[in-house]
Every structure is written in C-alpha cells, then in structure tokens.
Amino acid sequence: MTVVPLRSRGGGAAGAGPRPPHAPGPGHVPLATLRALDLAVGTRVEDLWPGERRSPAVGAGTELAMVRPYEIGDDVRHLEPSATARTGEPHVRVHVAERALTTWLAVDGSASMRFGTADRRKADVAEGVALAVGHLATRRGNRLGVMTVGVADAGVRPPRQGRGGLLAALALARREPEADGSAGVSLAVGLRRVGALARRPGLIVVVSDFREGPQGEAAGEPVAAWAHALKRLAARHAVLAVEVRDPREQELPAVGAVDFVDPESGRTLRVDTSSRALRERFAQAAARERAALAGAIRETGADHLLVSTQGEWLRPLATFLGRRPLPARGQASGAPRVAGRPLGKAAPPVRPSRPSTSGEAT
Structure with a gap:
C-alpha cells in the first residue's frame, strides 16, 4: 500500500491546480450547503478520543x-x-x-470510474462526494481515514482530525483511476482491507459504481463477493454505500454502429445502436441489473444512495443526509447543523425521568 502525501503531484495543496479537459472535477460545491449538514450515526461510537x-x-x-x-x-x-x-x-x-466519530472513506479507483458521458466522469463525482464527506467527518474533533479500493496499489491515509484529514481525502480522491484494461484488485478485497483497518465501530462510506472487473468474474460470484464483504462491515459499523452511475449505463442512444470497450477488462464489442429492439433489451437488462444491485446492497444492511454524473450530485447527497430542502446557492443556512436521519441501526435512547435508588435510571 502507498501512503499518499498531503500535497498533490503538482506541488500545490491537494484539490488545487488546473483541471485537464477530460477531468472537469466535481464542479461548484457551496460551502453553505455543507455547513447545513451533518453525519448522524445511529450506532454507538467506540473510540479512545x-x-x-x-x-x-x-x-x-x-x-x-x-x-x-x-x-x-x-x-x-x-x-x-x-x-x-x-x-x-x-x-x-x-x-x-x-x-469522537471515526469515519473511513473508501473511494473506488478502478478503471470503470474513468467513464462519463454527461457533465463529468464517475471519478469526478466520487471526488466531490469525498470532499463533502471529508468536510463533514473532520469537524468538531471527529477523525477521517481514507483508502482507495479496486486498485492494486491502494493509497491509505490513517484517521486524522481537521484539515489534515480533509486534505488526505482530497489527495486520494484526485488520483486518476486505473487505465483501461489494467489489472487491479476486486472490490471485495478492498472492502476487506477497510474492515481490517477500521477496528473500532464507526462510520464507513464506500463510493463506487459497484462494477466488478475480471478478477471478480473469475471468482464465480462477483456480486456475492463484494456484498459479503460489505455485509461484514455493516455488522460492525454504520455503512453508507454511494453508487455512482452514468445515464448511458441505463439506455443507449441511436447513433449507429458503436465500439464499446469494457474499461475493467479491455474487451471491445461493436453494437448497432440504431436497432430499437436492441436498445429496449439493453434498457430492460440495465433496469434488472440496477434492481439486483440495489437489492444486494439492501440485504447487507448498508444505506444506499445513488448519484449520477448528470446534473447535481450534491443535491441527492445533501437531501439524504439532511432530509430537508437545500439552501439556495449563495444563501447561508439559518441553522448551524441539521442532523440527518441516522445511518445504521439506531441505539435505544436512554431517557431517565428521575434518579433511581436501585442503580438504573427509570
């Protein structure tokens, strides 16, 4: 594993610097929106801090x-x-x-995250989610650890507080995904690594498109492999699975013959998209695949959030965490924090009405 420095390759602070045309980044992230949110965790937190x-x-x-x-x-x-x-x-x-709450952020760096046909790539959306989660997870003494999954050379930053934890998240999130056809590691292996590092119960946020590469296919059950690893995490931690999708993964445009390349394996397939029957079959298969994926995540006990490369990715994330309308751009929120619904199973509240002489509050 590689320890990623807090400064980018260009010498500037992580997250800064010019953007290449093929990697536009997450776009505008209103600070007022981030200040209006919080990470509400229903599970009890065990930590030494x-x-x-x-x-x-x-x-x-x-x-x-x-x-x-x-x-x-x-x-x-x-x-x-x-x-x-x-x-x-x-x-x-x-x-x-x-x-203190310790949050582990697991960002998928596999080749499929390079894909994007709308406003930005999946990797750009993942970077934005890492920025938002990092901002929330490093406030008020809480700690953030970051790790890339789905890659052979996984970058790891141990949990840190404040600006150090946030810069670590940005440094890892800005790393370019694996090249098309590169041999990484399965998502399941990455999630097991996260479980080995996150020893005390806390919050784990997994940002991925949940598309296994050829390594998972060779194992026989690609979905079951990462789902089992995610279920083990959810048994001990509050887990949020953020799925990143592109509109073209759901429907094909009618543009004639197109060569499709699987970024995970490098395989190429020529398809005649002018066929209406083929486009309908593709849409139906994509809907079934999406439903199966949502069901697999639901069965693990993790919370599931879907964000897209098209339009605003921050709005669904903020709505999920805050459960209230977002403030308009440039408009500060009246409340310093809005606790969203708890992630994970909520612990029963302790509400003593008066002191008890038997040793327990009633």
Whole structure:
C-alpha cells in the first residue's frame, strides 16, 4: 500500500491546480450547503478520543446513564444530592461517555470510474462526494481515514482530525483511476482491507459504481463477493454505500454502429445502436441489473444512495443526509447543523425521568 502525501503531484495543496479537459472535477460545491449538514450515526461510537458521539461505555459526558450508590474511587463532584438526601446514602451520577466519530472513506479507483458521458466522469463525482464527506467527518474533533479500493496499489491515509484529514481525502480522491484494461484488485478485497483497518465501530462510506472487473468474474460470484464483504462491515459499523452511475449505463442512444470497450477488462464489442429492439433489451437488462444491485446492497444492511454524473450530485447527497430542502446557492443556512436521519441501526435512547435508588435510571 502507498501512503499518499498531503500535497498533490503538482506541488500545490491537494484539490488545487488546473483541471485537464477530460477531468472537469466535481464542479461548484457551496460551502453553505455543507455547513447545513451533518453525519448522524445511529450506532454507538467506540473510540479512545473524546468527542460528541454517544458511546456504549460510561464516562465523561452530558447525558445521564444511571444513578448508583457511591463507591470508593468515585469522583465526589458527581454526587447526586436528591438521591443522597432521599436514601441517606451517597449516590453518584454516571453519564454516557461521548467519543469522537471515526469515519473511513473508501473511494473506488478502478478503471470503470474513468467513464462519463454527461457533465463529468464517475471519478469526478466520487471526488466531490469525498470532499463533502471529508468536510463533514473532520469537524468538531471527529477523525477521517481514507483508502482507495479496486486498485492494486491502494493509497491509505490513517484517521486524522481537521484539515489534515480533509486534505488526505482530497489527495486520494484526485488520483486518476486505473487505465483501461489494467489489472487491479476486486472490490471485495478492498472492502476487506477497510474492515481490517477500521477496528473500532464507526462510520464507513464506500463510493463506487459497484462494477466488478475480471478478477471478480473469475471468482464465480462477483456480486456475492463484494456484498459479503460489505455485509461484514455493516455488522460492525454504520455503512453508507454511494453508487455512482452514468445515464448511458441505463439506455443507449441511436447513433449507429458503436465500439464499446469494457474499461475493467479491455474487451471491445461493436453494437448497432440504431436497432430499437436492441436498445429496449439493453434498457430492460440495465433496469434488472440496477434492481439486483440495489437489492444486494439492501440485504447487507448498508444505506444506499445513488448519484449520477448528470446534473447535481450534491443535491441527492445533501437531501439524504439532511432530509430537508437545500439552501439556495449563495444563501447561508439559518441553522448551524441539521442532523440527518441516522445511518445504521439506531441505539435505544436512554431517557431517565428521575434518579433511581436501585442503580438504573427509570
């Protein structure tokens, strides 16, 4: 694996510099939109770093977990006056520990991400998603780790806070995808690598087109391979699968004879797109493939978001996270943060109504 520096090959900061015509980038990303969003995670967060997320452990925090009798070694500043006065025995308040959220961003760098026939390529959309997620995942002491998947030489940046984590995400996201026909590694292998690195429960965001290359086909069950790896991740973490698609993957234009090249394998196929029957069969097959893919992701327990190379990619991402209309461009949001619906299974809330003398809050 290669550790990617925080500065781009051109010497400037990651994410800066001129764009070549074939790689237009993600386009305009309004800062006001990013400020209005947040990553709301339903699973309890386990980490060693203090933060604002709920942990399954007890410790320093603002949310009451229980009131129990005083034990030797307890902090006397946590004495509960009401329970102590009512029972005649010292009682202390125990809070839910608050920890920082560690997010791992897995960006697909396989050859199929070079494809794009609309406003931008899949890789450009993936870069934009990495920018947005990186901005959200490095605020308020939270940490972001980044890794490229689907490539033989996977770049890895360990979790970092603040600007360092964001620049790492941009540096990896701006790497050009593999060349057409290059021999990378399967998506399943990349996801297993992410699982080995993300040891504590947190959030994992996978940005890919979920199209296996010849390596997955040789294994016999390409979809089942990466789906099994994704399911293992979702069993321990909150997982968001961001699928990037291009309109031409759903329907063919009537432009006559066209040579199609599989970017993953390099194979070429000539197709006469003037045939209406062929275009209809292609659209039907693409719809079935999309439904099967959505079903496979749903069965893993991960959240699924579809973004396109055509039009605005940020709007569906922001709507998914914020569940509210976006502010207009150039218009600041009135709320500093809008927590979207939780990603993953939400933990049951602890809502004590009054101190309990039996050791648990009721």
